[in-house]
Amino acid sequence: MKASIKTLKPKLQRFFFQFKKPKKDSRKLPKAKRSSGKGLRVLLWMLLFLVVVASPLAFIRSGNALLSSKDNTERLEEVQANVGMDRQSYSREEVEIYGNQVVDAYINIPQDGEERQDTLDGLESYYAEDVPIPSYQDLNGYRSLDEKTLYNIEEHKDWIVLQYRVDYTNVTIEEVEKEVEKDGDDDESKTETVEEEEENTQSALLNIPIQADERQYSVVEQPYFTEIPSLMGEGEKITDSMEGQEEVSTQEVQEVKTWLEDFFTTYANDEPEDMEYIMEEPQTLGGLQSFVALDDPTIYRDGEQQYVVKTGATFEDEDIKARHQENFTLEIEKKDGRFYVNEFNNTLGGQ
Structure with missing residues (x-):
C-alpha cells in the first residue's frame, strides 16, 4: 500500500502541474542608451527658426545698405555736379604748380622784343586751342612779378578758377628831351632824347580758368584781373562768459x-x-x-x-x-x- 502511494504521488504532481500558471521570467532586457535623435531634432528646428527669422532681417538690412549706398552715390554725384569738378582729375599740388607757371608767364613782360615773343610762345603752350593770348604790341614799358600767393580756388561746373594774389611792378618808359653839356666854346645848348623809367607797383587778384583732362591741365579762357577783396570784418569782443555768476568771498x-x-x-x-x-x-x-x-x-x-x-x-x-x-x-x-x-x-x- 505504501508502495502504491509512493508511485501515485509523482503522477498526481505531474497531473496538477499542467494546470499551474507558469511564472514570468524575471529577467529584464538591458536598457539601450538613449539616442541623441531628439536633441538633434530640436537643434535643427531651432536653426530653421533662426533662418526663417533672420532672412527677412538680412534682406531688409541689405536693402537699407543698398539704398544708403545708392543715396551716397547720388549725393556724391550731386556734390560733384554742384562744385563742377571730377576730383579725381584734379590734384591740389599739381594744380598749384601749374598755376604758378601760368602766373609767371602771364605777369612777366620782358623789355626786349625777342624775349617778349618767347614769353608769348611759352604762355600760349598753357592755353587751350583757340583761346586768345595777350597782345604786346605798342607797349611803352615792361612788367615784372614781385610776389604771388594762391588765394582761392573757385569751382564751376566744368572748370575751376585759380585766384592768385599778385604783386607786380609796371615800368613805364618815356622818351624825353634833355639838355646836355655844351661842347667847347659852342654857346648853343644841345638836347638829346633819352628814356626815363617810372615804376608803379600794383596788387590784384589774377583769375585763371583751367580745366583738367586726365590730370592734364589747360587754360580754357583768358585770365582776368579783379580787385583783392577785403578780409576785414566786424566781430564782437569776447567777454567773460561767466559774468553774473557767484563769485568767491x-x-x-x-x-x-x-x-x-x-x-x-x-x-x-x-x-x-x-x-x-x-x-x-x-x-x-x-x-x-x-x-x-x-x-x-x-x-x-x-x-x-x-x-x-x-x-x-x-x-x-x-x-x-x-x-x-x-x-x-x-x-x-x-x-x-x-x-x-x-x-x-x-x-x-x-x-
Missing part, C-alpha cells in the same frame, strides 16, 4: 590772487617740466616774455575748493620792453593746501 579772492601772481611769474620764466606739479597740461613761455601784473581777475566758485578764474595778465617783451595784455581762463582746484590747474586757456570765453 573777499578773503578767498586775495588768496587766489596771491597764488595767481606766483603762477604767472613761473609761467613766464620757467620750462613746462617745472609746472608739472601744478598743471594738468604743463605749458610756459620759457622766458620769452616776463610777467608784469594781473589785470582785474574775477574768481567764480565752481564747487567746493574749485574755482574758475577769468583774468587778464600783462607781459613785457624781454628785448624791447613792449608790453601787451593776454586773457586767460583757469579752472583751478585746491588740493592738500595748494592750488592745481585743471584747465588753462588763453581766452575769457572759456567755461
